[in-house]
Amino acid sequence: MSAPLVPNLFAVCKVLVAAILSIVQQLIYALSGPIPPLRGLGDFVGSDPIVSIVTWLIVVTVVVLWVTVINLFTIMWVERKLYSRLQDRYGIMISVWSLPFWPFNRVHRPTHKGLGYLQNLADGVKLIQKENITPRNADSAMFHISPVLIASSTLMVFAVLPWSSGFYVANLDLGVLFMLAAFSLAPLGIMIAGYAANNKYTLVGGFRAGAMLLSYSIPMVLAVIALVVSTGTLDPVKIVQQQDHPIVLLGTALPIPAWNVFGPQVLGFLVFTVSMIAEMERVPFDIPEAEAELVEGWTTEYSGMRFGIVFAFKWLRMLAASALIAILYLGGWSGPVFATLSVGGIPVPIVPEEVWFVLRVYLLSAFFVWLSWSVPRVRIDQILNIGWKRLIPYSLLAILVAAAFRVIG
């Protein structure tokens, strides 16, 4: 029913890399006419190990660029425009037409009425050119390492996250477990950041963050356990494959696809979503970064691009969380392919799996943005109350329900 645009990322990249390296090899052979020792270099460049290594590098670069450049900018743009419209204003409008040189600086054109997509790039450039201040008595090594920890642990999630049945860097058998574990490494970075900055506010923010994130990891994992009881596997590709058919009820196939959220897993879905909102540190659970009381919470002392990294990775965590929810409960990338073109003998689906997946991720993110900007934030002890006293019993109930359904049918 659904078909990917990139059936195997490695194969696609290998084809491209082999083509480019063969061109390079021909160039070196041509040069080795006058310079004979270059022939050996030409053989080396075209050999299999080099092609594989370069393919690996290109694959990782493609995925990192796809995630951090294209998706990050787009989700930041979506959020800023959406919440501005909620607040009855236009939102970011700086676009390419605001650049001060030709051909963009036309005279009779309003400079700031554009789409606003480049605003985030401009903000990033602004942050890069700022001075990176380290507080005087701060624990310098820990202070500098914690943004790296947060960034690297979030990127590890994207190393295993498949964007369709072929677009991934690595597909582990325990993929979901790996993603949850990498997601949960960030609290370590946050607590280190809060402690290392030699500031009472960040200390309080770091403690609150640690308490909240650790206590919401438990219902998160319990909900996934409830899911595993019925899917039997932690492989994200297989989980999506299991949801790719219509529901069969009493022998007739309904037009509803068999997403996990439409079955006995609905309670697990709710628990997982609420836990993910807390893990993403979004309002209503953004007490660690409660700007009204603690200035910026645990990120107070970071300036310049360090703050940019931490801030941007908050959005990437939102993408990762939405992607996880989409894979586990909302059918991942399954969706009808309406037509298939044939381009030079290669079948290209009109609406490939990647598009369905990205659509789901962005719709979920839009829902989180809508929620964040309509609700005040909850106090830390009320958050911990909800986490321990409400979500954990519900997730245990979800496990029981999943086990009961497995036993019945």
Add this chain to the structure above:
Amino acid sequence: MPEFWINMGPQHPMTHGLWNMKVKVDGETITDAKPEIGYLHRGYEKIMEVREFQKNVVLTDRLCYVSSITWSHAYCLAVEKMMGIETPERGQWIRVIALELQRVASHLMWLASYGPDLGLLTGLLWCLRERELFLDLIQLMSGARMNQNYPRVGGVRNDLPENFEAMCKRSIEHFLEKVKNEYPQIFQESKVFRMRTEGVGTISAADAINWGVTGPNLRACGVNVDLRRLDPYETYEEIDFEPQVWHDGGAGDSYARFECRFNELNESCKIILQALEKMPKTGPYRVKPPRRAEGEGYAKTEDSRGEALFFVIGDGDDRPYRVKIRSPVFCTMAATPQLLRGNKLADVVSILGSVDVCVGEMDK
């Protein structure tokens, strides 16, 4: 972990204005609090002894810059009591309209800052959008949006323009619909908002009266005191409105203060519409005060934040001998240690935001 003092301020996004709140925390619970004020002290009482009576209105505007007409009006009323003159009737009605417009603008500014304190940043933009309506009305009436220099000793500076009544009715109708339909959706009906504000920062009525808390903060404790009713000035006796008093149990918490202040928006709009009906269509709006005066006069008015009292002593010269400014926020600040003790650190914003601090009037 031992207890330590945290400085909330003087540079802080939450404390609207320049003051410092030292809280002593034990983990997350507050055990003691000490407000430190005076960062914005401008020496008003001394300056006002050097300027003539009318010229001091420029200064009193800037006492609380968010609600300037109410403060200048209180000063003019005190000077008029001292001189023994009275504003003509149309002038009194115009003053009432100006005061209530300024009260709505001030309450909207408070609401616009209270939402973001709790994390509800949409509230900022919605409330400021409505405040623009009222600032436009105030600009139509007096020529400026802020620090208008509008009340005069003996009346007001100018009469209402011709299109004021139509524009006023249109703006108020639009605004009342918003207050009834849109705002409760993000404030009163939001469960998270109620979770954050109910039960925090409670103070009993007897304590509140003893500490000198006045205004909506006192009405939230259940005490039915509104100076526009208890000690009427201008033409408030002829207007039919309800002081918003919190009647249910559990009085005196942040949610009660919020509700009392929020409902005053409705009441002020009612007062404005009634005043537009009842005021005489023509007539003098100002009398010329004598240049020199001797005696003492005091005026107690219901400012947006509580009881604003001006006490003016003249000794026969053309400028006051002594001016005493009593600011409601100054007195409520003395009660904040009691409000804060026992609550959590995250409630500081909720409590201090509901008390509505304006540093300009507190520090004089």
Add this chain to the structure above:
Amino acid sequence: MSAVAQPVPEVTGRPVPLIEKEVLGSLKAAFGSKLTDGKVLRPRHLAVSIDRKDLIPLCTYLKNTLGFEHLSCVTAVDWKDHFDSIYHVENYYNGCMVQVTALIPYDDPKIASVTGLWRAANFHEREAWDLMGVEYEGHPNLERILLPTDFKFHPLRKDFAQEVDRQYITRRKLRGGT
């Protein structure tokens, strides 16, 4: 805060007419000889003058017997030959305001503090001490509140330099008139 919930005072919120004459009458009956001056200024407003040693008994009588529970403000005035400490006390039950003026000699600016009766006096008396230099004995925490803690003068006194700039003096006055 006490553990027992204190009852909310039953106030009607409306003023009682002609109450000021009754209050003045009861004050004169209780303190007749000590009042140097007592008169009704306006409806619901009366003024009383006493010497500084009678302040606490009068205030206790006002608060406990007559029900004046709200202290609006405490003002200190510098009359160059004596100080005045003026207390505005309000009654929420009938809307009456009593203005108590206590005379303080110039070279001994001390007076008893009323923070024991009304805790609202706490900040007001600190401000009067800070700006005017009148000392309130018995105040729990008499230190500077508005000015910096190391400020040496009391600015609101009449002998503290006031820059009388030409722009604040009218031309008529400059020419020698009044």
